[in-house]
Amino acid sequence: MVFTPKIAPSLLSADFSILKQEIQEAEAAGASLFHVDVMDGHFVPNLTLGPFIVKAIRKCTPLPLDCHLMIESPERYVKAFAAAGANLISCHIEIVSEPKTLIEQLHALGIKAGLALNPDTPVERLLPYLALLDYVLVMGVFPGFAEQVFIESALKKIEELNAFRHEHALAFEIEVDGGLRSSNIEKIAQAGANIFVAGSAIFKNKPYDKTIQEMKQKIHGPKQ
Secondary structure, X not given: OOOOOEEEEEHXXXXXXXXXXXXXXXXXXXXXXXXXXXXXXXXXXXEOOOHHHHHHHHOOXXXXXXXXXXXXXXXXXXXXXXXXXXXXXXXXXOOOOOHHHHHHHHHHOOOEEEEEEOOOOOHHHOHHHOOOXXXXXXXXXXXXXXXXXXXXXXXXXXXXXXXXXXXXXXOOEEEEEOOOOOOOHHXXXXXXXXXXXXXXHHHOOXXXXXXXXXXXXXXXXXXX
């Protein structure tokens, strides 16, 4: 199965004083979807966006919204994020008490379901659920703050997930979040990822069309 490469600008790195403009410029530049980081100050040491902000973002773009819930008891909030306009929701395997139930809950809401994996969590934690998932989110950094350096051990996790996917003929996508740059996106793609979350690498590098096109060229690798 061939998985379409997708660039997902992370809105946490956008300029919120001109958020609609930032979204529209990134969309015009070739973004495939937008990544929305949700943090509660408990599961991760930061506090960010909630359903009301997602609802506002939804009004700015027709592109899919990928909500990454770094929160405790995520099952209590997925309905609110779905109602706000989320299309994809990922929750952390480290905090979800009943992953199968959560995945079923998301699918019942018409949401693509993902499970996220921190850098120090083994891929084996996800294996019982991979046949049920629409995507897996591999963290390239420890979640909580932007502009961190990519942790190279994440590549092995991507490779393991990709191998398992091929061996069992599964259709889940592999998303990577944290530390992505034009300089490392090619090897991340070669490991098996197809959804690339980039925050400061995009929003700190105007014009966005040049940055996103450069990333897409790196993903496809050098021309033969």
